Amino acid sequence: MPRQPVLFGRPVPRLGSRHVSLIFVCLGLFALLSLLFSVPSDQVAATVPTDSKPKAGGHKFGIPKSLKSPWLKKLNPFKPPSHKPERQKNDTDGESSWYSDWRWLTMPFSSSITLDEDRAVLPVLGKRTPIYCYYDTSVEKGKGDREVESELLLAWRRAWWAKGFQPTILSPAEAMNNPLYEELQKVEGMTEGLRTDLMRWLAWDNMRGGLLASYLLFPMGGHDDALLGYLRRGEFPTLTRWEGLDDGLFVGPKGEVEKAIRLAMGSPHVGVVKGLLGTVQEKSDDPFSVDTNPKALAFYSARNIETKYSKIGEEITAARVAGMKKLNRLINAHLHLAWQNTYFKGISVVKPLPHHTTHLINPAYKLARRLSHCPESPLPSTCPPNMKKCTPCDDTKPLGVTTPAHYVNDSGIFTIGTVPHPLTMLTLSSLNSDLTIPFIRRHTDRDPWIYDLTNGISPKGIPASARVLKFKEIVASEPTSASSLWLQAENTAALSDSDLDWIFGFEIASEASYPNEEGGDNNGLPPMHDAKFGAVPEERELEMERTLLEKVKKVVLEKKERLSGEGKVIKEAVEAWNLADGEAWRFVRAWVGRGQVERRRWEGEERRFVGGMGSEKRRDG
Secondary structure, three states: OOOOOEEOOEEOOOOOHHHHHHHHHHHHHHHHHHHHOOOOHHHHHHHOOOOOOOOOOOOOOOOOHHHHOHHHHOOOOOOOOOOOOOOOOOOEEOOEEEEEOOOOOOOOOOHHHHOOOOEEEEOOOOOOEEEEEEOOOOOOOOHHHHHHHHHHHHHHHHHHHHOOEEEEEEOHHHHHOOOHHHHHHHOOOOOHHHHHHHHHHHHHHHOOEEEEEOOOEEEOOOOOOHHHHHHHHOOOOOOEEEOOOOOOEEEEEHHHHHHHHHHHHOOOOOOOOOOHHHHOOOHHHOOOEEEOOOOOEEEOOHHHHHHHOHHHHHHHHHOHHHHHHHHHHHHHHHHHHHHHHHOOOEEEEOOOOHHHOOOOOHHHHHHHHHHHOOOOOOOOOOOOOOOOOOOOOOOOOOOOEEOOOOOOOOOOEEEEEEEOOHHHHHHHHHOOOOOOHHHHHHHOOOOHHHHHHOOOOOOOOOOHHHHHHHHHHHHHOOOHHHHEEEEEHHHHHHOOHHHHHHHHOOOOOOOOOOOOOOOOOOOOOOOOOOHHHOOOOOHHHHHHHHHHHHHHHHHHHOOHHHOOHHHHHHHHHHHHHOHHHHHHHHHHHHHHHHHHHHHHHHHHHHOOOHHHOOOOOOOOO
C-alpha cells in the first residue's frame, strides 16, 4: 500500500494528470506576463555602461517590436488607471465628439486613447493656407452690382475652400493699416487704375504676403494637382506670377511684396500705366519670377471673356448686372464640369451587404445622380478657359453611377459611402427589429459591414481591427479623402445642400425629375444588385426595409441618457459585438461634424469683414 503524504498532520491529496497540467499552464502564463511587463527597456538600458559593447558572436536577447506596440500595451492588467485626455476647443457637434491627435492611425479603436466610447480620434486639423483677394468697398455701386459681386465672391470662396485653402477677402481697411499707405498718398500724377491696384498690393502686404488672387480666378484641377499642392504648402521664397494669368495670381514673401510696391511707386510711368505690372518696363527691373501657364487655374479675365465667351461679354457690356449673373452661372457650370472630367470613370455609391441596403444608400444615390447630371449653363457646350479640350456635360449621357459592394481604390472614381450603425445594419440584414442577445451572439457575424466594404482592397484573413484602420485612412488621408464622401446613414440630412456646395466647391443642381437610368426602378431607387452577390429583395422586403430603417433611426440617434430598458441593453450589446463597425460609424460622424464646425466658425469670423460680402446664403435640400 503506497504511503500517504502528510502536511501539518493533514493528508495531502494526490495530484492527477489534469492538476499537473493546470499547474504548468499557470506557471507558463506567469512567466509570459513577467517577460512582457517587467522593467521597462529604457531603465534596463540605463544600467548598462555606455562604453560596453557586445562580444562578437555573443547572444543578444530582446523583446520583439510587435510585443512593444501601443495596442498590446493596453492589454497590461497591472497598469495604473489614467485620466481621460483634456477636452479641446470646438470638439463637439450635436451628439458627436472628437479628439484630434497624431496617433489616430496607431490604434484601431479610439477609446484606447480617449478612454471614452463615444469620442472618436481624428487626425490633427492642418492649418489652411490663406489666399487673398481684394474688393474695393469705397466705390459707389448700385444694389444690383453689389449683390451680383457678392455672389461671385461667394463662388470664389467656396471653390478655394473645397481645395483646402482659407479664402479671405481684403478691403481698403487692410491697405490703410500699411505704413506705406501714407507714402502712396504723396505720389502725384498717378493714374486711378494704378492707385487702385497699389491699394490691393498694400492690403496684401499688410497680411505679410502669401497668395493674392483675383476673385475671377478659380481652381479647376484635381485636388492632387502639383500646382495646387505647392500653393497649399504656403512656402513662397520669391515673388512669382504665371504666364497667361496677367494679374490673376501672385505669390511671394512680405519683403518681396514691399519691394515691388516701392519700385512701382518710384516708377517714371505712374502717370501712364493702369496697374503695377505696367510699371515694369525693363526686364532688369522685373521683381517677378515668371512660371509657365498653369493647367489647374481658370481666369475669367476680360480678355478671356471677350475671346472665349463673347456672348457673355456682350451681355455684360449691354446690362452689367444681368451679364455678371450669367457669368456666375457659367463659372459654376465649369467648376462642376471640371469635377466631372476629373472623375471621368464615374461615381461609386458603395453598397456593402446589398441584400437589404437599397433604402439605406438611397440618399447617397440621389446625390450621385445630381452630381452626374449637368447644372444650368448659359453656354452648355463650352469648356473652362484653362482646358483646351474637355468633355462637355450632356444630360443625355450623364456620368456613370454604380453601386458596387466593395470600395474601389481608383483616382478616376468618386466614392460616396453610407456608414450605418451596427444596430441599423443588423436590423436591416435580419429584417427584424425585435432583437435579443442570444440571437445576436449565435446567429450574426461580427463586423460584417467593414469586412464587405474592404474585401476588394484587403486580403481574406485580415482582422476587423486592421480593416477599420484602412477605412479611416480612406476617409481622412489624402488623396482618397478628396475623392470620397462618407455619410452617416441615420442622419444624411446632417449635410445640407449648402454644406455640400462647400465640400465640392460648386453649387450642385437641385434634385429634379431626371429620366430613369438603366437598372433603376420606377421609384428612383438604386438599381438592384447582381444575383451572384446574394438574393435580390422582393417588393415586400423592400417595403419592410424602408419601415425598419425609419424605426431604427430613432433608436440610434436617441441620446444615450434617454434610452432605457431593453432598447439600451440591445444597442450596447450590438455595439460590443461589432466593435469595428461601431468605430467606423463614430469616426465618420465625428469627421463630418468637425468639418462643419471648422467652416461655420471661420464663416462667422469672416462675416465681420468687408460688410459680409460673399457670405453664405443657405438653400434648402
